[in-house]
Amino acid sequence: MESGPLPLDPAAIRRDFPILDQTIHDRFPLVYLDSAASSQRPRQVIDALRDVYERNYANVHRGIHWLSERSTDLFEEARESIQALVGARHAHEIILTSGTTAGVNLVARSWGDANLRPGDEILLTDMEHHSNIVPWQQAAERTGAAVRFLPITDSGELDLEQLDAFLTDRTRLVAVTAVSNVLGTINPIGAIRERADRCGALLFVDGAQSVPHEPTDVQATRADFLAFSGHKMMGPSGVGALYGRETLLDAMPPFLGGGGMIRRVARDRFAPADLPFKFEAGTPPIADAIAMTAACRYLRDVGLERIAAHEQRLARLAHERLAAFDDVAIHGPAPDRKAGIVSFSIDRVHPQDISELLDHRGIAVRAGHHCAMPLHERLGVSASVRASFYAYTTVDEIDRFADGLRSVRETLRRTGSRRAPTAR
Numbered sequence: 296m297e298s299g300p301l302p303l304d305p306a307a308i309r310r311d312f313p314i315l316d317q318t319i320h321d322r323f324p325l326v327y328l329d330s331a332a333s334s335q336r337p338r339q340v341i342d343a344l345r346d347v348y349e350r351n352y353a354n355v356h357r358g359i360h361w362l363s364e365r366s367t368d369l370f371e372e373a374r375e376s377i378q379a380l381v382g383a384r385h386a387h388e389i390i391l392t393s394g395t396t397a398g399v400n401l402v403a404r405s406w407g408d409a410n411l412r413p414g415d416e417i418l419l420t421d422m423e424h425h426s427n428i429v430p431w432q433q434a435a436e437r438t439g440a441a442v443r444f445l446p447i448t449d450s451g452e453l454d455l456e457q458l459d460a461f462l463t464d465r466t467r468l469v470a471v472t473a474v475s476n477v478l479g480t481i482n483p484i485g486a487i488r489e490r491a492d493r494c495g496a497l498l499f500v501d502g503a504q505s506v507p508h509e510p511t512d513v514q515a516t517r518a519d520f521l522a523f524s525g526h527k528m529m530g531p532s533g534v535g536a537l538y539g540r541e542t543l544l545d546a547m548p549p550f551l552g553g554g555g556m557i558r559r560v561a562r563d564r565f566a567p568a569d570l571p572f573k574f575e576a577g578t579p580p581i582a583d584a585i586a587m588t589a590a591c592r593y594l595r596d597v598g599l600e601r602i603a604a605h606e607q608r609l610a611r612l613a614h615e616r617l618a619a620f621d622d623v624a625i626h627g628p629a630p631d632r633k634a635g636i637v638s639f640s641i642d643r644v645h646p647q648d649i650s651e652l653l654d655h656r657g658i659a660v661r662a663g664h665h666c667a668m669p670l671h672e673r674l675g676v677s678a679s680v681r682a683s684f685y686a687y688t689t690v691d692e693i694d695r696f697a698d699g700l701r702s703v704r705e706t707l708r709r710t711g712s713r714r715a716p717t718a719r
């Protein structure tokens with residue numbers, strides 16, 4: 296590992312995360328390497344949540360009493376915090392959702408049903424999360440459009456040489472993840488945007504794994520849509536956001552109907568509200584949304600550039616440590632081209648056995664297909680083990696993980712994998 300100070304001090308950050316300071320199985324300090332599934336949240340966010348319920352809670356955009364107005368102001372402040380985080384031009388371009396999945400479904404339903412025709416194409420990639428596949432498949436089923444998949448290279452990057460061949464005059468939308476939740480690959484969104492421009496396709500970016508970990512600027516990348524989740528960015532679960540370009544959102548019909556999204560309702564018709572409320576039917580996750588202000592502030596104060604540099608450094612270290620094991624195959628590109636996500640397989644060993652034995656040592660990783668079955672099929676395995684990092688992950692934890700893996704491999708060599716191995 297290169298010398299020099301760490302770009303940020305994870306030990307100081309950890310003091311804000313009470314959950315990380317605990318002993319597992321009465322013996323081992325918790326080593327939480329599952330932040331790609333869901334991050335932990337700092338005391339500031341927990342305090343913000345408590346503060347809403349203790350002092351500021353009422354329904355939003357409904358009452359004209361003092362408490363409702365206060366709650367509404369805080370709710371709209373959260374929208375502005377998210378707007379600033381992703382560089383959106385207008386606050387009303389931020390739709391508060393329940394998470395990334397809801398954002399994809401909103402666009403697939405609303406924009407998709409209104410715009411897709413038989414013969415049209417939606418271009419996805421072979422490294423998408425199911426949340427950025429299934430809603431488009433459903434839209435294709437409803438409209439007669441087709442879903443295509445840009446392949447990846449053997450090194451786990453998008454095969455950009457094939458991109459122009461996949462972008463045709465039938466391509467209406469490209470939906471791509473900014474960072475793969477399995478490979479950690481950081482995708483060149485700006486370059487994809489330029490190529491999509493040539494055929495007039497819209498660009499939908501799945502930001503679930505990028506917005507929490509690196510600076511985002513929707514105006515610089517000219518993304519048409521960007522979806523992400525609060526629970527992966529130190530915020531509460533149950534809340535997320537969809538950014539959409541104003542002109543597109545304005546032209547789109549509402550997705551869910553109900554209270555809050557209308558201007559007027561008669562027995563035979565309704566008139567939708569303006570943005571962003573047109574897409575926010577029903578009572579939103581009020582307290583969770585308000586606490587997003589604290590999460591955005593925390594990320595801003597630590598600095599997303601520093602977080603990205605820190606995680607890349609940890610990924611490099613993890614690669615170095617795992618390279619010492621000749622039966623471990625890391626999926627995805629070299630660490631200088633990936634985020635803080637390291638997935639791997641061990642020859643003839645089921646990933647769940649590895650995860651279970653690591654857990655016996657207090658180390659939390661994820662085993663499975665990580666909601667990316669087509670990607671695992673491409674990798675030639677049905678599942679993998681994933682270690683994922685965040686600002687609070689320490690070098691010591693990477694060492695504990697590598698040491699744990701060494702002894703897990705020794706145990707499994709003696710006892711054999713309990714579950715059927717996953718290799719092809």
Ligand code: PLP
Nearest residue numbers: 394395396424426476501503524
């Ligand atoms: N997209 C990616 C790349 C993800 O990693 C995830 C979650 O793991 C999702 C979408 C879905 O996010 P959520 O379950 O918060 O809607």
